[in-house]
Amino acid sequence: METKQQKLVNLVAKISSLPTLPHVVTKLEKMLENPNVSAEEVNRVISSDQVLTAKILKLVNSAFYGFPGQISTVTHAVVILGFSTVQTIALSTSVFDLFEMESKAGRFDRRRFWEHSIATAVISKLIAQKYLPADPEKAFVAGLIHDIGKVILDQFLHVYLQCIMEEVYKDDILFVDAERRVMECGHDDMGAWLAEKWSLPIALREAIACHHQPAKAKEGKILASIVHLADIFARVKNIGNGGDNHIPYLKQDAWELTTLGESKMQEFYDEIDDAIEKADMFFSMVENK
Amino acid sequence: MRKMTIDKVQDGMVLAKPLHNIEGKVLLAQGCKLSTRIISRLDEWGCDIVYVEGEPETLSEQKSVLGYSCKDGDVEKLLEEIELRFSNVSDDPVLQMVKTTLKEHLIRKYGDHGNETAETGESGS
Numbered sequence: 304m305e306t307k308q309q310k311l312v313n314l315v316a317k318i319s320s321l322p323t324l325p326h327v328v329t330k331l332e333k334m335l336e337n338p339n340v341s342a343e344e345v346n347r348v349i350s351s352d353q354v355l356t357a358k359i360l361k362l363v364n365s366a367f368y369g370f371p372g373q374i375s376t377v378t379h380a381v382v383i384l385g386f387s388t389v390q391t392i393a394l395s396t397s398v399f400d401l402f403e404m405e406s407k408a409g410r411f412d413r414r415r416f417w418e419h420s421i422a423t424a425v426i427s428k429l430i431a432q433k434y435l436p437a438d439p440e441k442a443f444v445a446g447l448i449h450d451i452g453k454v455i456l457d458q459f460l461h462v463y464l465q466c467i468m469e470e471v472y473k474d475d476i477l478f479v480d481a482e483r484r485v486m487e488c489g490h491d492d493m494g495a496w497l498a499e500k501w502s503l504p505i506a507l508r509e510a511i512a513c514h515h516q517p518a519k520a521k522e523g524k525i526l527a528s529i530v531h532l533a534d535i536f537a538r539v540k541n542i543g544n545g546g547d548n549h550i551p552y553l554k555q556d557a558w559e560l561t562t563l564g565e566s567k568m569q570e571f572y573d574e575i576d577d578a579i580e581k582a583d584m585f586f587s588m589v590e591n592k
Numbered sequence: 593m594r595k596m597t598i599d600k601v602q603d604g605m606v607l608a609k610p611l612h613n614i615e616g617k618v619l620l621a622q623g624c625k626l627s628t629r630i631i632s633r634l635d636e637w638g639c640d641i642v643y644v645e646g647e648p649e650t651l652s653e654q655k656s657v658l659g660y661s662c663k664d665g666d667v668e669k670l671l672e673e674i675e676l677r678f679s680n681v682s683d684d685p686v687l688q689m690v691k692t693t694l695k696e697h698l699i700r701k702y703g704d705h706g707n708e709t710a711e712t713g714e715s716g717s
């Protein structure tokens with residue numbers, strides 16, 4: 304019998320041209336490993352890409368980062384917000400650009416999908432800042448690309464996606480459950496595989512691979528738990544749509560890692576509303592494409 | 593209502609939603625007519641997106657429906673929708689608590705205090 308890994312390899316072998324991250328973003332990812340990198344150096348790398356520079360400046364000046372309209376250069380952004388925030392922004396806008404926004408024929412709505420992804424990113428960051436301490440920037444990125452395997456399916460293995468969506472609608476079930484009926488590896492494996500191709504850090508890859516079963520993660524357990532919960536709360540708050548219409552089961556062990564509980568929920572929902580509203584620029588970027 | 597980034601705003605457009613600064617303070621009230629002078633200052637005030645009167649002319653000008661929308665203040669209907677969304681996880685105690693607190697949250701947001709919804713209900717309008 305073929306292993307799950309082989310199944311994945313066979314499947315992705317059908318993909319002819321895989322989307323790759325822009326050179327600048329990959330370079331930033333490497334630079335992040337060096338703690339002594341200067342704002343000037345970061346600026347030099349980013350400035351080589353004019354379009355990216357403009358997008359970064361637009362986002363750093365949005366309400367989401369707390370300094371609206373006050374940041375005029377990339378160097379300034381790095382000094383105020385830190386390198387890892389700027390790198391997150393560079394990666395995020397590049398990811399939007401890799402895929403077309405127009406949905407292909409069928410039931411999978413790409414814009415609603417990206418809304419789900421941005422909401423998951425925003426909520427992941429919030430959880431990491433307040434309820435389950437972790438690097439908020441990593442949490443944001445992990446949330447943003449947790450379901451990226453679904454877009455790969457839609458773009459490159461469309462027949463599979465169509466079968467999955469048919470199952471979802473026929474029996475009103477969750478995307479993951481429908482996926483299991485159609486193929487043996489899932490969007491989580493596929494997303495993690497892409498993240499590896501993109502040389503993203505192991506914790507991030509694990510968070511993607513295990514966002515439906517955070518207990519299976521090792522180095523990325525915290526991050527996977529955060530994304531698992533944020534994914535559910537994006538659905539609870541009905542923001543965007545990842546392909547189905549139900550709330551999936553919440554993994555108890557992930558929940559227990561957080562300080563969330565009944566008495567904190569009202570505050571948490573208000574914080575989500577507030578953060579989502581401030582993230583308007585991200586949503587606009589998806590809508591305007 | 594049309595949603596647009598500040599670079600697309602033109603002289604004479606009318607605000608369909610109040611304009612807040614980052615601290616949530618109202619800078620310009622709903623119904624305010626935007627002059628060239630005001631438009632040139634939007635950037636300094638840290639505004640990036642504004643909502644103006646009129647029918648959306650492009651897809652991007654439509655405000656996306658983020659979160660629940662409460663049409664005509666019909667909270668009951670919203671609560672029914674919640675029941676439906678949670679119907680497959682009725683045996684999960686944490687999610688039951690999530691459902692109950694979510695309902696409280698939505699009642700607080702859209703219920704009794706009808707006139708406050710314009711302020712707090714933005715993500716769902």
Ligand SMILES: [Fe+2]
Nearest residue numbers: 449450514515
């Ligand atoms: Fe998923």
Ligand SMILES: [Fe+2]
Nearest residue numbers: 449450534545
């Ligand atoms: Fe998801």
